[in-house]
Every structure is written in C-alpha cells, then in structure tokens.
Amino acid sequence: MGETVSERVRQVMDAASVRQAAFAETIGLTPDKLSKSLSGVRRFTSLDLARIAEFGSTTVDWLLTGREPLRPAFAACASAPEADGRGHDTLRDLVERFTTAHEVLEFLGRSPELPELPSVRSEVERHVDQGVALAEDALAAAGAPTVSDLETPELVHVMERAFGVDVAKIGLPNGVDGAAWQADGFRLIMIGRTKVPTRQRFTLAHELGHILARDAQDLLTETHLAPGRQKDLTEIRANVFAANLLMPRDELSAAAKGRDLTDEELRSLVARFKVSPSALAARLSQLGFIDAETRSRLRELATEACHLLTGQSDAFASRTAWAEAARLPFRPIRSLYEAYLAGETTLRPLAAYSGLDVDEIRATLEPEPEDGAPSTADVDEGDLVFQP
Numbered sequence: 001m002g003e004t005v006s007e008r009v010r011q012v013m014d015a016a017s018v019r020q021a022a023f024a025e026t027i028g029l030t031p032d033k034l035s036k037s038l039s040g041v042r043r044f045t046s047l048d049l050a051r052i053a054e055f056g057s058t059t060v061d062w063l064l065t066g067r068e069p070l071r072p073a074f075a076a077c078a079s080a081p082e083a084d085g086r087g088h089d090t091l092r093d094l095v096e097r098f099t100t101a102h103e104v105l106e107f108l109g110r111s112p113e114l115p116e117l118p119s120v121r122s123e124v125e126r127h128v129d130q131g132v133a134l135a136e137d138a139l140a141a142a143g144a145p146t147v148s149d150l151e152t153p154e155l156v157h158v159m160e161r162a163f164g165v166d167v168a169k170i171g172l173p174n175g176v177d178g179a180a181w182q183a184d185g186f187r188l189i190m191i192g193r194t195k196v197p198t199r200q201r202f203t204l205a206h207e208l209g210h211i212l213a214r215d216a217q218d219l220l221t222e223t224h225l226a227p228g229r230q231k232d233l234t235e236i237r238a239n240v241f242a243a244n245l246l247m248p249r250d251e252l253s254a255a256a257k258g259r260d261l262t263d264e265e266l267r268s269l270v271a272r273f274k275v276s277p278s279a280l281a282a283r284l285s286q287l288g289f290i291d292a293e294t295r296s297r298l299r300e301l302a303t304e305a306c307h308l309l310t311g312q313s314d315a316f317a318s319r320t321a322w323a324e325a326a327r328l329p330f331r332p333i334r335s336l337y338e339a340y341l342a343g344e345t346t347l348r349p350l351a352a353y354s355g356l357d358v359d360e361i362r363a364t365l366e367p368e369p370e371d372g373a374p375s376t377a378d379v380d381e382g383d384l385v386f387q388p
Helices: 005-016 020-026 031-039 046-055 060-065 087-107 127-142 152-163 197-212 233-246 249-256 263-273 277-286 292-299 303-309 313-324 330-341 348-354 358-365
Strands: 166-170 176-182 187-192 220-223
Touching (some): 005 020, 005 060, 020 046, 046 060, 087 166, 087 330, 127 152, 152 197, 152 313, 330 348, 348 358
C-alpha cells in the first residue's frame, strides 16, 4: 500500500528534526489542527500543503502523490557548447522554475485550457511540404494581421494566445539559439537573448514549428541554427515552417510584383519582413522571384545597413534592445498572483518563478505608504494640481 499524504508530511517534519508544535507554528497551523490532519480527521488545505512544500523544499505534487517532479533529461543539451560553464544550469534553472510553477497551478486547478493545435497533415508525405502546409494552417488559426506587420513582441503575444505556448527569452549556452519542450499541460519555447533580432525572430518561428509538429516531447535544443543547412528532416520541416510563416508567399508575391527588384527595394523588404538578407534571399529564390545574381547581391547586404539606408535605424535599435532583454512568460506570473490573492498559496511560488526574494515581491506588489504621505482620506476634494 502506498504512502499517504500524512506520512509524507511526517517525512518532511522528520527530515527537519523539528517538534510537531514548532512545525505547526511554522506552517501557520495550531498544534491541534496539525494533529487532526496527520491523523486523517482533518484534510490539509491547499495553503497548508503549499506552506509544507516550501518548508520542506519539495512540491505539493509530491506531498499529494509521491511522484517525483516532471523534469526533462538534459542529455539532449550535451552537444551544446558551454564556454562559460553555465549553459546547462541556465536551461535547467528555467525549466525547474517553469515546471514547478506549472505543478503548483495544476494542483490548484488553475492550469490553462490549452487551445487545440494545428498538426501535420497526414496526407502530406514530404517534410518540406509538411512545413509549408503547417505554416498555412498556423496562419489561419492565429487569425492575426499580416505577420510582417507584427513586431516580434506582438508576434509572441499572438503565439501565446493562439497556440497556448509560453515564450521565455533568456541567456542560453553559447551556440544554442533556442529550445522547446511540450507536455500534456504546457508548451514552452525558449529563445536566446541576442544582439541579432532577425535570428531570434526566425528561431522563435522555428521552435513554434517543432511545437505544432509535436517534435518537442523531450527538451529539444537548437545548436547553431542555420536555415537551409540542416539534414535532419524534422529540422528541415521546422525551417520551412518558419520561412513560410514569416515570409508568406502571397505577401512576397505582392511585394515583388513580377519585376526585377532594385537594391533599395530589397533593403526595404529586409526591414519590412524583419528577417536577415540571407533568409530573404533564400525565400525569394525558392519562390522563383529573383535570379541567382540578385540572390547573391541580396546575401551580401547587412541587416543593420538595410534599416539605416531605408530610414528605419530607430526601428532596428528598438528591435535589438528587445532582443537583448530577458522575458519570462506572463501567464504563470498572473495565475500564481491570482492564487495568492485568493488565499490558495503563498507568495513563494511566484517569487521562485520570477527569481525574486519573497520580501522583494511583497514590497513590489504591496508597497507601504511613504512616511508623511497623506492618505486619500486626508486629501480634500478640489481642483487637480499639476505636479511635475
């Protein structure tokens, strides 16, 4: 017969070598209530279990079921260069934080209802054609405006809403551009912080391709992502998906208009579609919109120069700044905070997920009034006063 919740709570108490009365005080229970819960007369509440899990550095899921937390094998990252020696720790830390938050929300009944995903069409055999069809279905399912009109932050929001993915932007090991992982209850995309926004945007679309194709049942990392150079069929499919998602045929056809494109027009297309000149060259050539000479000429252009010479240097600077900044998926933050407000858990899961101290979180979310600051009751109604 398996262990009970009470027996696992006793294990936490025994491991800490504390008396029952002291343990009760620590987790916010009276000794009588703790005694009744341990004997089965009273059920532990969700808040009780959250506090016990925090105290014992374990998870609520383990207290309830005895199951070890869901974690991916990190052997998949072994080929990734680790010049700074912290590559795996970075991925492992994010995965640990994300999955722990997911487990807490699942226990509290606050896991999101994930939308149904487009999938690889069973009648399409070639991986290249699967990537094309999957991109068409994804664009239809997203119901978004023209993708080229979306800045990458807007594209992330569309992906999170339409496909139920959580997108994190973090520091990744040297040479690793992105990673993806999906399970029954969540879909996670990780993209590296970088000074190359076009590469990051392509990686984002590439990882979404893996999610929609169900390639990321185990943690999947992308080392030196090079569109057009992979030999693995699933990587080829994800590349084709990304190209068709970010540079749809109809949009490029309307832009090319069946004529020879000047360098100025090519530079404008780079800035408009927010991709690298080489990625645009490959796509235009594959569609038959440019010849080999124009392709070579386009590949020699620099992304920043394309923005500068088309009067969009400010846009490029903004895109680069966003690409370099860290980003955690917002959905778990919102859900954990709502659970805290409802009295279902403490602030610790939110603090652990965000990487902040509990007191720092509390000070941010519940700031105390400054000394001497008048309360609203002390302020007479009257004309508004402008204060610079």
